[in-house]
Amino acid sequence: MRDRSTRRHRLSLKSQLSSRASTDLHTYLDHNATTPVRPEAAEAVARALAQYGNASSVHRFGRLIRHVVDGAREDVAALVDTAPANIIFTSGGTEANNQALMGHDGPVLVSAVEHDSVREVRADATIIPVDANGITCGETLDRLLWDAGGGSLVSVMLANNETGVLQPIREIFAVARAHGAVVHCDAVQAAGKMAIAFDDLGADVLSLSAHKFGGPPGIGALVVRDGFDPELLLRGGGQERRRRAGTENVPGIAGFGAAACAAKAGIAKFGRLGALRDNMEARLRDAVSDIVIHGGDAPRLPNTSCLGLPGLASEIQVMQLDLAGIAVSAGSACSSGKVASSHVLRAMGCENETARSAIRVSLGWSTEPRDVVRFIDAWIAMAQRRDGKAEKRRSVA
Numbered sequence: 001m002r003d004r005s006t007r008r009h010r011l012s013l014k015s016q017l018s019s020r021a022s023t024d025l026h027t028y029l030d031h032n033a034t035t036p037v038r039p040e041a042a043e044a045v046a047r048a049l050a051q052y053g054n055a056s057s058v059h060r061f062g063r064l065i066r067h068v069v070d071g072a073r074e075d076v077a078a079l080v081d082t083a084p085a086n087i088i089f090t091s092g093g094t095e096a097n098n099q100a101l102m103g104h105d106g107p108v109l110v111s112a113v114e115h116d117s118v119r120e121v122r123a124d125a126t127i128i129p130v131d132a133n134g135i136t137c138g139e140t141l142d143r144l145l146w147d148a149g150g151g152s153l154v155s156v157m158l159a160n161n162e163t164g165v166l167q168p169i170r171e172i173f174a175v176a177r178a179h180g181a182v183v184h185c186d187a188v189q190a191a192g193k194m195a196i197a198f199d200d201l202g203a204d205v206l207s208l209s210a211h212k213f214g215g216p217p218g219i220g221a222l223v224v225r226d227g228f229d230p231e232l233l234l235r236g237g238g239q240e241r242r243r244r245a246g247t248e249n250v251p252g253i254a255g256f257g258a259a260a261c262a263a264k265a266g267i268a269k270f271g272r273l274g275a276l277r278d279n280m281e282a283r284l285r286d287a288v289s290d291i292v293i294h295g296g297d298a299p300r301l302p303n304t305s306c307l308g309l310p311g312l313a314s315e316i317q318v319m320q321l322d323l324a325g326i327a328v329s330a331g332s333a334c335s336s337g338k339v340a341s342s343h344v345l346r347a348m349g350c351e352n353e354t355a356r357s358a359i360r361v362s363l364g365w366s367t368e369p370r371d372v373v374r375f376i377d378a379w380i381a382m383a384q385r386r387d388g389k390a391e392k393r394r395s396v397a
C-alpha cells in the first residue's frame with residue numbers, strides 16, 4: 001500500500017516537473033490573474049515554514065513568530081505609505097472586500113466595473129455607472145448619494161483588473177466624503193504597480209492582495225484609517241487586534257511582506273513597462289486597423305492592455321495564443337470559464353459582440369521585452385488567419 005502511494009507521489013511529482021518545464025517555454029502575460037512568486041517571497045515563505053509557534057503564545061516560539069508577522073506588517077504598511085497598526089491581514093483580496101462591505105448598515109454604492117468580490121457582496125447595492133472609458137463620474141456619484149440619503153458606503157476601485165483603467169480616485173472620494181459616506185477602495189490591482197499613499201487617498205478602508213505583485217496567493221490585507229473600526233467578518237479570536245479572528249497564516253504573511261518590499265523597491269522599473277505596452281499597442285494598431293483597445297484613451301496601469309479583435313471570440317484567441325506558447329486571459333481570469341461577456345466592457349457601453357472578442361494582456365515584474373515581441377508576432381499572425389478565413393468565405397459566397 002505504502003509502495004503504491006510512494007510511486008503515485010513520485011509520478012505526480014514527475015508530471016509536475018515536466019509541466020513546469022513546459023511552463024518555462026511559455027510566455028506568461030497574465031499577471032493580473034496572478035503573478036509568479038518573487039524569489040524573495042518564496043524564500044521568506046520557506047523560512048517561515050521552517051519555524052513554528054503560534055503568534056498569540058507568550059513563550060519563545062510564539063514571540064519569534066510574532067516578530068515575523070510584525071516585520072511583514074511593517075513592509076506591507078510601507079507599500080501603501082501608512083502605519084503598521086492600520087494593516088489587518090486577511091486571506092486575500094476577496095475576504096478584504098467582503099469585510100469592507102458586508103456589515104455596513106446603510107446604503108451601499110459600488111461602481112459598475114468593480115470586481116465580483118465587491119459587486120456580489122451586497123445584492124442591495126446601487127451601481128454607479130461609468131463612461132465609455134470605464135471612469136466613474138463625480139457628478140453622477142453626487143446625485144446618487146443625494147438620492148441615497150445619509151449613512152452610505154461608497155466602493156470604487158483604484159485600477160481595473162480587465163482594462164487597467166485608473167479612476168480619478170481622490171476626486172471621487174472627495175465627493176463621497178462630502179456626503180459623510182464611508183469610503184472603500186479595492187486597490188488589489190494597483191498595489192505594487194504604482195505608488196499608493198493610503199493616508200492621502202481619502203479612503204477609510206482599502207483592500208490588498210499579495211499574489212498580484214509577486215507574493216503567495218491566499219493572503220491579503222484590509223488597510224484601515226486611524227480610528228476607523230471595520231465591521232467584523234470573522235469572529236471567534238482576538239487576532240489582528242480583534243479585527244479579524246483566526247490563527248495567522250504566517251508563511252503567507254512573511255511572503256506578502258517580502259513581496260511588498262521588493263515591489264516597492266521596483267516601482268519605478270514597473271512603471272517602465274508602460275513604454276513596452278504602448279509600443280506593443282502601436283505595433284498591433286499599425287498591423288491591424290480594426291483592433292479595439294478598451295480604455296486606451298484613459299489613464300491606465302502601465303502593465304495592462306485589453307485588446308479586441310472583432311470577429312474572433314476571446315476563448316478562441318486565448319486557445320490559439322496558448323498553442324503558440326503565450327498565456328493571456330479572456331477578460332478577467334476570475335470570470336473566465338463563463339461564456340458571458342465581461343460586465344466591465346458592457347458597463348463601458350461595448351456591444352456584446354465586441355466585448356466577446358476581447359482578451360487581456362498583462363505584463364509584470366518578470367516580463368522581458370522578448371515576451372512582448374513573441375506576443376506581437378503571435379497576435380498579428382492570428383489576426384491574419386482571421387482575415388484569410390474571412391477572405392475565403394467571401395470568395396466562396
Ligand code: PLP
Nearest residue numbers: 092093094115117161188189209
Ligand atoms: N479585486 C480585484 C480588482 C481583483 O482583480 C481580484 C482578483 O482577481 C480580487 C479583488 C480578489 O483578490 P484575491 O484573488 O486575493 O481574492
